Amino acid sequence: MPDYIEFFIELLGPEHCFNDEQSLEYYSHDHTENLRFKPSLVVKPKNAEEISQIVKFCNEKNIPITTRSGGTGLMGGALPINGGIVLSVERLNKIIDIDTQNFQATVEAGVINFQLQQALEPYGLFYGPDPSSWGSSYIGGNIATNAGGLRAVKYGVTAAAVLNLEVVLPNGEIIWTGANTLKNSTGYNLTQLFVGSEGTLGIITKAVLKILTKPKTDITLLIPFHHLEDSAKAVTEVFKSGLIPCSLELMERNALEQTLLHLEENSISLQKNVQAHLLINFDGNSHEELLPLMEKTIDVIKHYPTEEIYFADNEIDKNRLWELRRKVSEIVKLNGYTIEEDTVVPRAKLPDLIKFAHQLAEKNNMKVVCYGHAGDGNLHMRFNHPEYKNSYQNPNINAMLKELFEYIHMLGGTISGEHGIGLLQKPFLPIVFSKANLLIQKNIKKAIDPKNIMNPGKLIPD
Amino acid sequence: MPDYIEFFIELLGPEHCFNDEQSLEYYSHDHTENLRFKPSLVVKPKNAEEISQIVKFCNEKNIPITTRSGGTGLMGGALPINGGIVLSVERLNKIIDIDTQNFQATVEAGVINFQLQQALEPYGLFYGPDPSSWGSSYIGGNIATNAGGLRAVKYGVTAAAVLNLEVVLPNGEIIWTGANTLKNSTGYNLTQLFVGSEGTLGIITKAVLKILTKPKTDITLLIPFHHLEDSAKAVTEVFKSGLIPCSLELMERNALEQTLLHLEENSISLQKNVQAHLLINFDGNSHEELLPLMEKTIDVIKHYPTEEIYFADNEIDKNRLWELRRKVSEIVKLNGYTIEEDTVVPRAKLPDLIKFAHQLAEKNNMKVVCYGHAGDGNLHMRFNHPEYKNSYQNPNINAMLKELFEYIHMLGGTISGEHGIGLLQKPFLPIVFSKANLLIQKNIKKAIDPKNIMNPGKLIPD
Incomplete structure (x- = not known):
């Protein structure tokens, strides 16, 4: 004690x-x-x-x-x-205000993401960021890690939704970082400095969030590709055609297979010759609006060998597909894939990244499964090794990850798209940032938290 | 010498x-x-x-x-x-790369905004931010001030388009701030710290920008309102109806009148009973897509007394209207309205703000004209006083501005939406930021530029 x-x-x-x-x-x-x-x-x-x-x-x-x-x-x-x-912050769980005139919600840090979504529903509004963990993750944590989610392709990550923050600084002072406005060129952007700062600069206690009118309807397409590489290439083609999906997710066969085995009921039958699925959602205000988007998608996809495309336009089928996607990470972890990476690259580099990840895993006597937010170029990878359950302080695993991240950096990417750096990715920051860049980050930390009491040992390399 | x-x-x-x-x-x-x-x-x-x-x-x-x-x-x-x-930075004027696969452009800081737009045009792409000054302002300056523009309502301000920056730090080191990715949770967000830092933390030399597929068509509506306050109220109603305009601008009568007088040709006849105009643009990929949006807009507006709505769907008419809007600030300044403010409030507070501004001007023996990006709650105001041409170091004008900004802060707004703080707004920062907040900003400046050689005397209060 x-x-x-x-x-x-x-x-x-x-x-x-x-x-x-x-x-x-x-x-x-x-x-x-x-x-x-x-x-x-x-x-x-x-x-x-x-x-x-x-x-x-x-x-x-x-x-x-x-x-x-x-x-x-x-x-x-x-x-x-x-x-x-x-x-x-679990007791800071109040939704303080839903301002339907200005499209803003003011919430405490401990509000669960999905609770906010539910509270907005009766007003025909929604909050953009929807991380897979939305059923239990808090808005405060979403902000501290700049969490993404499935609809970030269209509606942006958490950073795009945060207008203003109440923060307790390391000296105990309570400040608001900005203003409750859609635009702001007033001083340094402290709001965005605290977004993604992972509790190392202060404690986020309240947030003013941008909320949006909820589109009246949506439709989901599940496209089974014969070739993994084709699925990644098709992602680029979708955007080049001018389509703006609400979500565009990739699940390679292994991810879907493992997840399906754990679900009590499902309506997906996984064909033998399928290597990957794209899960695409379009939202809009009428079926008539969505129809041409679906047609255009099919037009883009038809150049690639696929199985029959599955359309879900009723709530039950759609929810089933998206729950499936949300559960991938958790279930794959249960199956022994304990090491999760959060790679992100310029979108068109996805085929290279996937290929490299598989070669790397094989070389290191590991298994890997890839899935995630392909529309953002953000691919999660879970690795499984017969002996190792953690990457933390494991020199063999870390040597492999170093190779992975060096390749990603070469592609113009970086080591975290939405999970943050925390403890595990800290040693790898020198791969993606120069010494001069890291020194600035260290100096900012020192300027705000000179006694290093806020989440010491995280984010900033020692 | x-x-x-x-x-x-x-x-x-x-x-x-x-x-x-x-x-x-x-x-x-x-x-x-x-x-x-x-x-x-x-x-x-x-x-x-x-x-x-x-x-x-x-x-x-x-x-x-x-x-x-x-x-x-x-x-x-x-x-x-x-x-x-x-x-x-005028010699740093090269567009280094247009990456049509990843929807990114890499440019030097001295590239003129409009030149980038023109370079993207043949690829069917565009760059979101389009400040009124786009014909001469540089991308570097747009980033340094977090410039907005007419289509920020739909496509966001400069901050939303900047993925990665090359910066020369005050110690002469050259760094890249982030990565060329759509998502990034890797370390402190130095990219967004440099956006809007107005040359006080370093010199931006290159930027990797997010670019977008250009919608194939658009349509503009000019709506003449009998009452100024109605026009501001209608702005909120448009968004509540679920519409997402590409641009939504407000010009009060005086702004339009002064501008029309200076233009050689125009097709607008200003009716006597009109107090303000809303200028609304919708973009999309087909006329069929835009038609229901126009109808919905008319449906929203019909509750307010207006003159006949003017529709522009050909390039000549549209360009005429938007050039008119872009020229307002310049022409109003020529007419003696030398003091421009860049107020921003939560959108539904616009009617209160406009009313207050007029009362305040009258009380201070000044004239005021309001116009700007009403869709973002960002209203420009130009003031004219028979004796004073500058607000800088003018105690009378600054006392009035103090009153204006205190009111804006009370509304949840702030003192700059897209122009920045620079020299003129610096004394007013303590109205919108607490001492503890300003101390953090000062400490960040000191941590990055300890000798204060970068644009000294700007942004941070002495």
Whole structure:
């Protein structure tokens, strides 16, 4: 039991401070590989004012603070690797305002993404970012990692939806970063500096988000390609034709196969000669609007050998397909593919990337499965090795990843499209950033958090 | 003649260094009110390597560097208020690559916005941001101010189009800020930190920009409202109906009247009972696609008293209308309205803002004319006073602006939507940012430019 526990109990009440074994174990891990790091204490404040008090105290006593949102992170951003306190924002769970005149929602950091979507539904509105984890990930964590999602192709990643943030700084001051406006050229863009900063610069407590009118209808196409490389090439062709899908996902055979085996019911029969699927969604305000988009898609695809295209236009079929896609990562992990990468390249480089990933895995006696947001050039890869369950501090795996990331950098890509850097990708930043660039990042961290109390050991290489 | 001129002549050649009176006079002003500040020397390097040498020298000798792009700024960002050198990027004028597979363009900082648009045209592509100044403003300056434009409603401001930047840092190091990808959660978002930093953190030399498929057709509606307030209210109604215009501009009567008088030919007859116009553009791939959008717009507007709506669907008529809109600022300035503000509020607050601006002007014995990007809540206001031509260091005008900005802040808005802070808006930042916020901005500046050689005296309050 840390000697500073009395302070937190007095501030928050004993019912919001936890140092029992079960709690420490629960907050020692998230969705990152099989890693565990126990904190000394878990605290659950209810608002920015309490967080400000906590931060001031920790700043004075040099206690590391690891902020935790929904705990769905994959890169170790929320793991308390240096002990100290885990600060969970789960009690900051209020949707403060839905402004249907200005198309803005103000929410606390602990609101679950899907809860916000549901709250907007009755107004005919929606919030763009929809990470696969939307059923449990929090808006605060989405912002801290600049989470993407399935419809980022059309509606952008989290960065595009964040207008203004309330943040508790490492000195305990509470600030708003910007203004509640669609445009803003007023000072340095602190809002976007905090987006994706993974709890290393401060604690996000509230956000003003841009919301949108929800299109009245949508349609989903599942296209089974005979050749994996063709599916990746077709992605570029879709955009060159002028189509703007709402989502454009790629799942290679192995991803779909594993996922189908775990689902109780499904309507997909996987043909033997199919190597990959594209899952495409178009949204719009009428069936008449969507019809020509479907026709155009078919026109683009017809040059490639495929099985019959499956169309889903009713809610049950569509939900089944998208739930399937959302579950891939989780199920593939259960099957032993514990190491997930979040590669991103210029879209037309996808065929090269997929080819390289398979060659690399084979060379390293591993299996790999690729899936993800092909429309954004953002491909997830999960690796499976008979002996290794983690990449963390594994020199063999890390040597392989280094080779992968060097290739990606050569393609104009980078090492994370939407998951962040956290603990696991930190050693690889020098592959994609020059020394001079990293020095700027370090100096920014030092300028804002000089005592390095905010999520120490994450994002910035040592 | 400064004593360090020999260094620059040796580095760049005498044909790229200027200290004659005419050059110093030319580079002493841009489009900011009637302000003039002469530099000691004007230099025109040709690439990042030369700029790196210049910056290293200036860093050592403590020589202020004011970077200049197209010289169309309105807030004094490019004025060399502390002397030193003006570094013009006009020779960095190459479009390096148009990547039609990945929808990216790589350009040097001195490329004129409209030249890029023209270069993309043959490929059926376009670059979203289209500030009114696009005929002469440079991409580098657009990025440094996070410029907006007429189609920002649909396609976003400059920030949304910038994927990666080459920057010369204050220590002379050349870095790339990010990656050439649509998504990126890799480290702090240095790219967006440099967007809108107005030359205070480094010199942008190259940019990788997101480009888009150009819609095949578009249509413009000019709607003459009897009441100014109705026009502002209708803006909100358009978005609530689910419509997504490409542009949605407001011009109050006075703005249009003054502009029409200066144009040689026009097809608009301004009816006596009209107080404001909305100018709306929809783009799409077919006339059939646009027709229902027009009908819906008419349906939304019909609740308000208007004169007959004017439709422009041929190139000549459309260009005439949009050229008219683009010329408003320039012509209104010629007519003595020298003080331009760049207010931005949550969209539905526009009626309140317009009303307040007129009351405030009247109270201060001034005239005001409002126009701008109503679809984004971004309203330009030009003020005219019989005695004062500048707001700079004018206590009476600044007292009025303070009142305006305090009101805007109260509405959830801020003091610049797309022009930046530069010299003129700097004193007003404490209205919209707390002390703790401004301290973070100052510390970031200090962390990146510790000797304060990059555009000193701009953006950050003293």
